[in-house]
Amino acid sequence: MKFAVIVFPGSNCDRDMYHAVKEVAGAEAELVWYTDTDRLEDVDGILLPGGFSYGDYLRSGSMASTSNVMHKIREHASKGKPVLGVCNGFQILTESGLLPGALMRNKHLSFMCHQEELVVEDNQTFFTSLYEKKEVVRYPIAHGEGNYFCDDATLKELKANNQIVFTYKYNPNGSIENIAGIRNKQGNVLGMMPHPERAVEELLGSEDGLKLFKSMIANWRDSYAVNA
Amino acid sequence: MKKVTVYITLKPGVLDPQGKAIQESLQSLGYQEVDDARVGKYIELQVEEGPNIEERITEMCDRLLANPVIENYQFDLEEVK
Numbered sequence: 001m002k003f004a005v006i007v008f009p010g011s012n013c014d015r016d017m018y019h020a021v022k023e024v025a026g027a028e029a030e031l032v033w034y035t036d037t038d039r040l041e042d043v044d045g046i047l048l049p050g051g052f053s054y055g056d057y058l059r060s061g062s063m064a065s066t067s068n069v070m071h072k073i074r075e076h077a078s079k080g081k082p083v084l085g086v087c088n089g090f091q092i093l094t095e096s097g098l099l100p101g102a103l104m105r106n107k108h109l110s111f112m113c114h115q116e117e118l119v120v121e122d123n124q125t126f127f128t129s130l131y132e133k134k135e136v137v138r139y140p141i142a143h144g145e146g147n148y149f150c151d152d153a154t155l156k157e158l159k160a161n162n163q164i165v166f167t168y169k170y171n172p173n174g175s176i177e178n179i180a181g182i183r184n185k186q187g188n189v190l191g192m193m194p195h196p197e198r199a200v201e202e203l204l205g206s207e208d209g210l211k212l213f214k215s216m217i218a219n220w221r222d223s224y225a226v227n228a
Numbered sequence: 229m230k231k232v233t234v235y236i237t238l239k240p241g242v243l244d245p246q247g248k249a250i251q252e253s254l255q256s257l258g259y260q261e262v263d264d265a266r267v268g269k270y271i272e273l274q275v276e277e278g279p280n281i282e283e284r285i286t287e288m289c290d291r292l293l294a295n296p297v298i299e300n301y302q303f304d305l306e307e308v309k
Contacts, residue, residue, distance in 0.1 A: 066292060095295065102297040109245050129230055149298060151243065174243065 001220040002028040004043040008064050013050035013197065020197035025213035034069045044220060045082045046073055048089030049196060051144045060103060061091030070096050082126055082216060083189045087143055099184055099191045101150035107174025116194055116207060117169040118180050122162050125183055126219045127190045130211040136169060137208035139194035146193035148175035151176040158173035161185050166192055232285055234303045237268035238295045268271045
């Protein structure tokens with residue numbers, strides 16, 4: 001499986017993401033500057049890393065969501081191919097409408113950077129199949145604007161379609177229903193505030209994030225083998 | 229040329245921790261009468277005259293300037309010489 005890690009001006013978790021999928025999870029990966037859209041033609045999975053794309057001008061993720069590379073990413077997603085957005089990547093996915101809702105300022109205003117316990121609410125997804133249902137995992141969070149918000153109708157829909165993939169065990173930022181990560185209806189786009197790519201080696205304090213990348217790789221292999 | 233002034237505010241009911249902090253600070257300065265504070269954005273645009281100017285500005289607000297999930301907006305248009 002070949003991944004592209006999209007690098008925007010202001011991305012800062014791009015190398016962590018690249019390291020996690022390539023050197024730890026063992027997939028193919030390349031860093032792709034956001035204007036090099038041609039390089040996305042033969043890519044299987046797209047990873048939108050964390051950081052502060054365009055300095056978070058206007059709203060986090062809003063500037064990146066209008067860039068040309070998003071047309072390619074929309075096209076990629078509409079073919080059912082996987083897209084993972086972490087932190088700023090999640091903000092870009094909500095701003096571009098690929099995922100519902102919005103990420104707002106943390107409830108207590110402060111930037112938070114520490115390990116959080118998360119609950120895997122759904123292990124029947126492309127991204128989480130190697131976890132147990134309701135498994136508690138530890139990933140770091142590092143955000144000032146991770147307070148997930150959506151209106152009641154959207155929340156109902158998220159629940160009805162099992163789109164809530166991760167919740168916080170102890171809500172750090174005021175997110176509605178403790179939501180830490182959601183997927184789109186089709187199941188091929190996942191956005192989450194916590195950082196699985198920073199939890200892939202025991203040396204980093206947790207390796208609980210590795211199963212997320214390994215799930216993607218295993219599920220890709222399975223679907224490829226079935227279709228081949 | 230037109231000057232466009234866009235006001236973006238959080239929808240009612242959407243938590244505004246920044247506004248809350250401002251309200252508390254005003255109260256700690258002795259302004260007990262401040263019951264609530266909400267923070268929004270103010271954006272000025274200079275726009276060339278053209279057909280459908282209002283529609284196009286509405287579109288700009290919906291597509292970029294405001295996030296319709298959490299924000300409302302309104303705008304004023306005035307002539308500049």
